[in-house]
Amino acid sequence: MRKLTNKKIKWIIKQLEKGTPVKEIAAVM
Numbered sequence: 502m503r504k505l506t507n508k509k510i511k512w513i514i515k516q517l518e519k520g521t522p523v524k525e526i527a528a529v530m
Contacts, residue, residue: 503530509530513526
């Protein structure tokens with residue numbers, strides 16, 4: 502797995518707060 506940058510982590514948290522399915526987030530990564 503690629504090293505996550507702080508920007509990426511913040512983006513992921515934002516997506517989770519919006520209710521984006523984890524599978525969709527993983528697909529983007």
